[in-house]
Amino acid sequence: MGTLWYGGKIRTLQTENDVYDAIYVEKGKVIKIGSHNEIINMPDITISEEINLQGSVMYPGFVDSHLHMIGHGEKLLKLDVSELTSIDELKEVLLKTVKDIPNGQWLLAEGFNENLYPNKIVPDRNILDEISVNHPIIITRVCRHAMTTNSFALNLANIDASVEDPPGGIIERDDDGIPTGYLHDQAQELVRNLLPEYDFNYIENALATSLKDLHKHGYTGAHSEDLNYYGDATKTLEAFYRVIDGEKQKFRANLLVHHEVANEIFVEGDSIREKDPFVELGSIKIFADGALGGRTAFLSEAYSDDPETHGVAIHSQEQLASIVQEARHFNMPVAIHTIGDLALEYAISAIEQFPVREGKRDRLIHLQVTRQDLLDRLQKLSVVLDIQPRFVASDFPWVESRLGHSRLPYSFAWKTMLSHGLICAGGSDAPIEPIDPLLGIHAAVTRRNPSESHEGYGEKEKLSLYEALQLFTIGSAKAINMENKRGIIATGYEADFTILSEDLFELEPDEWLDVKVEKTVVDNSIMYER
Numbered sequence: 001m002g003t004l005w006y007g008g009k010i011r012t013l014q015t016e017n018d019v020y021d022a023i024y025v026e027k028g029k030v031i032k033i034g035s036h037n038e039i040i041n042m043p044d045i046t047i048s049e050e051i052n053l054q055g056s057v058m059y060p061g062f063v064d065s066h067l068h069m070i071g072h073g074e075k076l077l078k079l080d081v082s083e084l085t086s087i088d089e090l091k092e093v094l095l096k097t098v099k100d101i102p103n104g105q106w107l108l109a110e111g112f113n114e115n116l117y118p119n120k121i122v123p124d125r126n127i128l129d130e131i132s133v134n135h136p137i138i139i140t141r142v143c144r145h146a147m148t149t150n151s152f153a154l155n156l157a158n159i160d161a162s163v164e165d166p167p168g169g170i171i172e173r174d175d176d177g178i179p180t181g182y183l184h185d186q187a188q189e190l191v192r193n194l195l196p197e198y199d200f201n202y203i204e205n206a207l208a209t210s211l212k213d214l215h216k217h218g219y220t221g222a223h224s225e226d227l228n229y230y231g232d233a234t235k236t237l238e239a240f241y242r243v244i245d246g247e248k249q250k251f252r253a254n255l256l257v258h259h260e261v262a263n264e265i266f267v268e269g270d271s272i273r274e275k276d277p278f279v280e281l282g283s284i285k286i287f288a289d290g291a292l293g294g295r296t297a298f299l300s301e302a303y304s305d306d307p308e309t310h311g312v313a314i315h316s317q318e319q320l321a322s323i324v325q326e327a328r329h330f331n332m333p334v335a336i337h338t339i340g341d342l343a344l345e346y347a348i349s350a351i352e353q354f355p356v357r358e359g360k361r362d363r364l365i366h367l368q369v370t371r372q373d374l375l376d377r378l379q380k381l382s383v384v385l386d387i388q389p390r391f392v393a394s395d396f397p398w399v400e401s402r403l404g405h406s407r408l409p410y411s412f413a414w415k416t417m418l419s420h421g422l423i424c425a426g427g428s429d430a431p432i433e434p435i436d437p438l439l440g441i442h443a444a445v446t447r448r449n450p451s452e453s454h455e456g457y458g459e460k461e462k463l464s465l466y467e468a469l470q471l472f473t474i475g476s477a478k479a480i481n482m483e484n485k486r487g488i489i490a491t492g493y494e495a496d497f498t499i500l501s502e503d504l505f506e507l508e509p510d511e512w513l514d515v516k517v518e519k520t521v522v523d524n525s526i527m528y529e530r
């Protein structure tokens, strides 16, 4: 007994032009792809269910290879300031919100982006003190590698001129050495540690909200990094098992495990592991550096727009290598966040020293700045590169002034990476970038924002539509060694499908953004229907 899907176009993505008009599925696995006639005349099958695609187009299930599912849900639930384009707008929104918060309680907002403001000024403690001196305020920067706070929050955290920068973090200071409220990377923890404990309902609610949105955008799975940010890591993992119950809610979640909680998850969490086939534990996540926005991405040469700094390494070369070595004790691949080229060099050296076990792949996440010698070394490693095409649309043109012209040819160089034979997987890094996979695909192909009309930032790095689709399908499957089960529509593969209203191959890139998700199908179950 099984399901016949027919009446539309089935793009298997096994090759660029592979198109069929029917597919037969049994017990969540694809049994046969072919013509409608061929399938209905197959001996030994019983079609118990028929689903008419009504002209829509079936693709292999889209999988976001790097995002933060709970963070995405929080963004949907919380005060999101990422679209605001001036300090005045920001003030207006915050003043309105703070009115409803009792004195002494936190005002939290997500995603300020000073690059959208006319004067590109980061809102500092003086600006936030105009909002309130009776509430602690945190506004995270859009990159999540920095936050800005007011005087109340700084006082609570005892951050004054006498406090030194913590390892891997920067406390910005004015000319007199007084902290401005702007905190980078690890310095954020000084304030974040004071936040009240997350309760279980909050995490579950954020996750459920996120899942609904992912299904709505056509995602059948995602590789998510959340376990180190909400108190007890095993509780956060438990929330995934509860929300993705495998019955009402199916979704292929692969969870990166931050190295600081690997012991809890892999050792203490043993009793709750692997009990849900839809929630898998993935690579061990390690941060090597920060981000370009706050100039904390770790570069081999100084920032072109600030010769005083070349960024921040979260760990020394030796520390990074020993964290990778530690991860090998759990028999797990690593997933290292590297944005600057020197961070990438550290990560490559650590992996060369302590390679992943045969047949597995490590992951390197972001790779915004690379070099030819590093690409050559990457070719010899068993790695997948997790890229987020949307960063090109969001970070250019300001990123050009950070990096200068000489570094640009090897920055955000997706085509160059692919042409070196390196495996790339595509993601959004939501909540930093919007979740919509069609926006990600659009950015990979056009290298510009939908609102812009130029030839793209770094034209020769544009991908074809087929390559862009592969990032979010087979690329994501390869990132977790699942390419024999997922990532294309093929006999024996899992029945995960993203069904769109139209055939992307027949449209212009700007038209993709109007294409609707008709159905999201996981394990042959319809999880979303328009």
Ligand SMILES: [Zn+2]
Binding pocket: 066, 067, 068, 225, 429
């Ligand atoms: Zn991320």
